[in-house]
Amino acid sequence: EAxxxxxxxxxxxxxxxxxxxxxxxxxxxxSLFKLNLDPRSELTFxxxxxxxxxxxxxxxxxxxxxxxxxxxxxxxxxxNLLQSGWVVGEERLWNKxxxxxIPVGKGxxxxxxxxVHHRGQMFGTFKLLFNAFYN
Numbered sequence: 001e002a003x004x005x006x007x008x009x010x011x012x013x014x015x016x017x018x019x020x021x022x023x024x025x026x027x028x029x030x031s032l033f034k035l036n037l038d039p040r041s042e043l044t045f046x047x048x049x050x051x052x053x054x055x056x057x058x059x060x061x062x063x064x065x066x067x068x069x070x071x072x073x074x075x076x077x078x079x080n081l082l083q084s085g086w087v088v089g090e091e092r093l094w095n096k097x098x099x100x101x102i103p104v105g106k107g108x109x110x111x112x113x114x115x116v117h118h119r120g121q122m123f124g125t126f127k128l129l130f131n132a133f134y135n
Contacts, residue, residue, distance in 0.1 A: 003059050003111050010109055012102050013066040018058035018092060026092045030056040031085025034077065035098055035114070041073035042135040043101060043110065046127050052083055053098065053125055059113035060096035074099035074128070099128065 007014050018026050032052045037044040051074075063070055076093045098113045116129045 001057075003061070003113055006109050006111060010104050012104070012109055012111070013064035013070065014097075014100060014102065014111060015062045015064065016059050016113070017062050017096060018060050021058050021089070021092065024088065026058055026087075026089035028055045028058075028085070028087040030054070031087055032083040033081045033087075033093070033114075034083055035074050036077055037074050037099075038072065041071055041101070043071075043073040043099060043128060043131050045131050045135075051124055051128075053114040053116075055114050057115075060093050060098070061100055061111060061113050063097055063100060063102075066102070068103040070103075071101040072097050072099075073101060 004016055004019060006012060007016065033055055035051050035053045037047050037049055037051055039049060060076070063072065075097050076095060078094045081090055081093055100111045102109045102111065110132050112128070116125050
């Protein structure tokens with residue numbers, strides 16, 4: 001819900017393509033997915049080229065044209081994303097953005113389309129959160 005809030009209230013050039021998805025079209029009840037990371041991004045510093053992420057909600061981003069440079073720091077591939085658990089409608093994630101950095105005024109908005117810190121259990125993605133604080 002935080003991504004949707006930021007997109008709407010900060011007028012960000014992004015769309016959550018799963019926002020109104022019906023449960024029979026997309027459902028991932030606490031599953032792990034493979035995510036590709038951009039090694040040039042400050043948000044992914046110290047991370048491998050791929051990571052496992054936890055999803056229990058429906059957020060996948062498409063970015064619109066914008067007057068400032070948007071950094072797509074993490075994105076889904078086009079096949080075989082599910083690593084553990086189950087999903088209905090995996091193809092709705094294919095080639096979508098999961099982590100984006102968008103300039104806003106004098107600052108920036110960082111959109112995490114997944115549970116980067118889920119109850120302190122997602123040790124593999126902590127760097128993605130802490131790198132945002134550091135940079």
